[in-house]
Amino acid sequence: MRKLFLIPALMIAITCIIAGQEASDTARLKQFIYQYGQAVVSVEYPGFSKASAIGRDFPIDRYKEGRLYLVINHTTIDKFLAAGITFTVNEPEEGKGVRGSENLNKALEWQSYPSYTQYDSIMRKFAADYPGLCRLDTIGTSVLGKLVLVLKISDNVHIDEYDEPEVFYTSTMHGDELAGFVLMLRLADYLLSNYATDTQVQHLVNNLQIFINPLSNPDGTYRTGNTIVNPIRANANGRDLNRNFPDPLEPGTVQEKENVDMIAFMRSRRFILSANFHSGAEVLNYPWDRWTRFHPDDAWFVRLCRAYADTVHQYSPASYLNDYNNGIVRGSVWYIIYGGRQDFATWELQGREVTIEIDNVKQTPADQLETLWQYNYRSLLNYLGFALNGVRGRVTNASGGEGIAARVFAEGHDTDSSHVYSIAPSGYYNRLIDAGTWAFRFSAQGFRDTVISGIQVMASEPTWLNVSMQPIDNTEDTLRTDRLLAMPNPSNGVFKILLPENSSGEISVELADRLGRTVWRQNVYYQDHTPAVISIQGLSPGVYIIRARLNQAGRLYHGRVVIF
Numbered sequence: 001m002r003k004l005f006l007i008p009a010l011m012i013a014i015t016c017i018i019a020g021q022e023a024s025d026t027a028r029l030k031q032f033i034y035q036y037g038q039a040v041v042s043v044e045y046p047g048f049s050k051a052s053a054i055g056r057d058f059p060i061d062r063y064k065e066g067r068l069y070l071v072i073n074h075t076t077i078d079k080f081l082a083a084g085i086t087f088t089v090n091e092p093e094e095g096k097g098v099r100g101s102e103n104l105n106k107a108l109e110w111q112s113y114p115s116y117t118q119y120d121s122i123m124r125k126f127a128a129d130y131p132g133l134c135r136l137d138t139i140g141t142s143v144l145g146k147l148v149l150v151l152k153i154s155d156n157v158h159i160d161e162y163d164e165p166e167v168f169y170t171s172t173m174h175g176d177e178l179a180g181f182v183l184m185l186r187l188a189d190y191l192l193s194n195y196a197t198d199t200q201v202q203h204l205v206n207n208l209q210i211f212i213n214p215l216s217n218p219d220g221t222y223r224t225g226n227t228i229v230n231p232i233r234a235n236a237n238g239r240d241l242n243r244n245f246p247d248p249l250e251p252g253t254v255q256e257k258e259n260v261d262m263i264a265f266m267r268s269r270r271f272i273l274s275a276n277f278h279s280g281a282e283v284l285n286y287p288w289d290r291w292t293r294f295h296p297d298d299a300w301f302v303r304l305c306r307a308y309a310d311t312v313h314q315y316s317p318a319s320y321l322n323d324y325n326n327g328i329v330r331g332s333v334w335y336i337i338y339g340g341r342q343d344f345a346t347w348e349l350q351g352r353e354v355t356i357e358i359d360n361v362k363q364t365p366a367d368q369l370e371t372l373w374q375y376n377y378r379s380l381l382n383y384l385g386f387a388l389n390g391v392r393g394r395v396t397n398a399s400g401g402e403g404i405a406a407r408v409f410a411e412g413h414d415t416d417s418s419h420v421y422s423i424a425p426s427g428y429y430n431r432l433i434d435a436g437t438w439a440f441r442f443s444a445q446g447f448r449d450t451v452i453s454g455i456q457v458m459a460s461e462p463t464w465l466n467v468s469m470q471p472i473d474n475t476e477d478t479l480r481t482d483r484l485l486a487m488p489n490p491s492n493g494v495f496k497i498l499l500p501e502n503s504s505g506e507i508s509v510e511l512a513d514r515l516g517r518t519v520w521r522q523n524v525y526y527q528d529h530t531p532a533v534i535s536i537q538g539l540s541p542g543v544y545i546i547r548a549r550l551n552q553a554g555r556l557y558h559g560r561v562v563i564f
Contacts, residue, residue, distance in 0.1 A: 026081065028089045033074055037223055037232040038176075041080075041087040042067040052336035057083070059233065059240040060335050062280050068335075075238035092230075097365025098178065100227045110186045110373065112366045113178065116146065116222045119215065122185060123149045130192045133157055133205065139213060140261020143236040146218035148258060150265070153191050153210040161209060162426035163394075165387040166269050169380075170213040171277035173241045173258075173341065175220015176231040179364040179372055180277025180356075184214035186373055187380055204384050211269070216276075217241055217258060231363070242276075243337065245344035246540070248290055248417075262341075266349060267541070270423055272430045273387040274345055274353040279364065281357035283323035284308055288416075289331035289340045289355075290347075296410075296418040297352070300434040302328065303459070304386055305354060308379040316375040323357070331355070348540040350420045352432055390432040391457060393465040395422040395442055403427020404469065405490050405562060406444035407543050411451065413438070417542070421562075424490065435459040442467050443543065445489045445560055483559060484548050487531070490562035493539065496531035499557050503550055504528045511536065511561070512545040519544070526550075539563055 032039035045051060045066050054060070054068065058076055061069040069090070072080050080087075100114075101107035104121055107114040114122060127136035135157045139148040154164070169187070171180030191210065194201045204210065215221060219236040221228060234240050239256045245263065246255075255263065284305040287295045295301060309327030312320065321327040324334070331337065345353035359372060395406045405424035408431050422429035422442075431440070439453035447469040457463045485498040497509070503526055510521040520539060526532050526548075540563075547558045 025087060025089050029072065029077065029081075029087075032089065032092055033072065033077060036092045036230045038071055038073040038234065039092065040069055040071055040090040042069050042090060043085055043087050044068075048335075054085075055335055056338055059243055060337075061233075063335055071233050071240070073232065073234055073238045075234075093176075093361070093363055095176075095178075095228070095230070095363030095365075097367065098228050098363050099366035108189070110182055110189075111369060113182065113228050114185075115226045115228075116218060117226055119185075120147065120149070123151065123214075126151060126188055126192060130195075133192055133195060134188075139216075139265045140258065142217070142219040143257045144219045146222065148213065148216055148218065148261060150211055150213040151188050153188065153205060153212065154208065155206045162423060162428045164207060164209050165272045165392075165430050166209045166211065167384055167387045168211045168213070168266075168269070168271040168274035169277070170216050170274070172214070172221060173216045173276060174233045174278055174280075174362075175217040175223065175235070176233050177277075177279035177362050178221070178228070178231070179279050179359045179361075179369065181215050181221065182369050183358070183373060183376065183380070184212050184277065187377065188212050188214070190377065200381060200385075204381065207388055208384060210384065211271070216262065219258075242278075242341055243339045245339050245341045246348060247339045248343060248347045250338070263344075266345065271345070271349070271351045271353075272420070272432060273384070274351055275356050275383065276341055276353065278355060278357045279359040279362045281323050282321045282327065282360050283357050284328045285331045285334060285342070285355040285357065286328065287331060287346045287353070288343055289337035290343045292332045292336075293416075294330070295346070296413055296415050297433060298330070300432065301330075301352070301354070303434065304352075304383070307386075308356070308383055311379045311382055312375050315378065320375060347417045350417060386432065387430070389458075389460060389462055390430060391438070391440070391455065391463045391465050392430050393428070393467065395427045395429060395444070395467045395469060397447070398468040398470045404444050404447065405564070406442045406447070406467075406469065407562075409441040409443065411439040411441050411453075417540075421541075433457055440465070442469060443560075444469060445486070445562055447471055484546060484557040486534075486546060486559055486561045490564050493536040493563050494533070495561065496533055497546070497548060497559075498531045499526060499548060499550075501528060503555070503557070505550055507532075508549045509534060510547050511539070512547065513542070536563070 029039050045068055051068055058070045061071050099112045101112040101118055104118050107118045123136055126134045135152045137150050139150050171184045191201055195205055217235055221231045223232050235256055235258055241259055244256050244259050286301040286305050305328040309321055342353045342355050345351045395404055397404050403426045406422045407419055408429050409419045420429055420431050435457050438455045442450040450467055450469050486495050507526045508523050510518050513519050520536055524532050543562050546561050549556050
């Protein structure tokens with residue numbers, strides 16, 4: 001009889017132990033968040049779909065050996081605990097090797113981490129020491145008022161050279177991922193100090209407009225003051241900046257101060273190639289993050305990332321940068337990201353961006369910064385050089401010769417916003433694309449579509465293609481009875497529409513994307529011969545079909561608008 005009582009007693013004891021462990025994990029979670037500003041927990045991998053759902057609410061730090069690692073802070077802890085997910089709390093990465101720079105001269109040796117004021121001084125020193133090659137600008141400010149700084153490096157640095165591609169390196173939007181911060185500072189120094197003697201550096205600086213933002217989340221990195229002590233992933237509001245960009249399918253994402261400024265900056269430029277640097281893994285992550293499908297230029301992205309990783313492998317041990325497919329991975333194979341910067345730059349801005357995870361350790365010890373530099377600096381330079389290849393040229397008006405804004409579309413290839421645009425008023429465009437024989441369609445409001453076939457593209461040199469477009473004959477097109485005219489076109493989303501005669505009355509106006517999906521709709525009253533003002537907010541830049549239906553008569557008018 002005594003043995004029968006042992007089993008329930010044992011079960012009760014085990015239950016108490018488990019409950020105690022759970023209570024202990026919860027207490028440690030709260031303690032670490034209070035002490036360090038965040039905590040990392042691991043959970044058993046629940047499968048791809050459930051992991052993606054978890055990632056909507058709690059930033060996924062990494063996936064490794066059957067465990068998901070999540071970053072929890074004061075803004076997410078209540079929701080996380082309420083979700084009832086079984087978890088284990090990780091010991092915090094205290095960053096004992098994150099040695100601060102004693103002074104500015106020591107910081108410039110790149111073997112320690114600068115204070116915020118030293119960082120500011122270094123950036124200003126670059127511009128002061130190399131005024132003909134370097135210009136310092138401010139992207140914006142953080143929530144707590146710290147400057148988000150960016151350098152422009154080019155041979156004619158104070159001029160926007162429309163015929164030179166713009167490229168962008170940015171690091172540490174996760175404030176506790178530190179290696180890229182110092183590597184970007186050192187890269188800027190390398191470009192500037194070697195310009196006079198290094199032919200590769202000269203070629204890049206003379207033919208590109210290079211923008212470098214070493215630190216895009218200063219509040220996360222310098223959370224406790226002027227030096228780096230217990231940095232955190234999120235910004236001062238507790239938001240993960242790399243989950244807070246406009247999502248291709250959910251563009252209404254609320255943006256944090258740092259991202260509002262960064263988005264405005266990126267929209268004001270036309271970066272054809274960019275990369276953002278992180279730590280916590282060792283891999284190059286390329287689009288898409290948002291979808292499991294392939295980007296139309298997947299082969300080109302693989303070649304880009306493979307070139308970076310393979311060059312690194314020539315100068316590093318085999319154990320470095322070897323996650324996933326020997327150092328490269330398509331983002332959604334890893335896990336789905338909603339509101340990530342990589343897909344924003346590639347989808348909305350028609351750029352090409354890669355996420356480079358540069359070290360398994362987030363807070364890289366200062367004595368390993370030299371090693372990481374030696375592994376990576378050749379690849380950092382070579383990556384920029386990819387922007388000088390592909391198809392390049394100028395789109396002009398055949399009647400006047402002025403540059404025009406046109407969509408450049410690879411026939412039978414482009415989908416998912418992979419096309420690019422020429423820039424008005426210069427008309428210059430850059431289309432990074434894999435080697436092969438291509439046909440390109442050039443489309444612009446008020447001009448006949450122009451298709452040029454048989455364009456041979458090489459892998460490692462540019463193909464120059466200038467295009468002259470014929471204006472549409474007024475008697476043939478603009479007087480068509482179904483034609484809607486929009487002015488100005490392109491526009492910033494505010495324009496007027498003019499319909500053919502005898503069109504007075506209520507009209508239903510809608511915009512459709514390139515797949516024919518309605519993305520905006522509004523009813524307005526139209527008076528004959530009086531243009532109606534249309535104001536559209538929140539749509540990504542691009543080419544849209546505009547349709548206006550006269551509700552009473554049922555007549556349909558249509559046209560095309562470009563929003564920048």
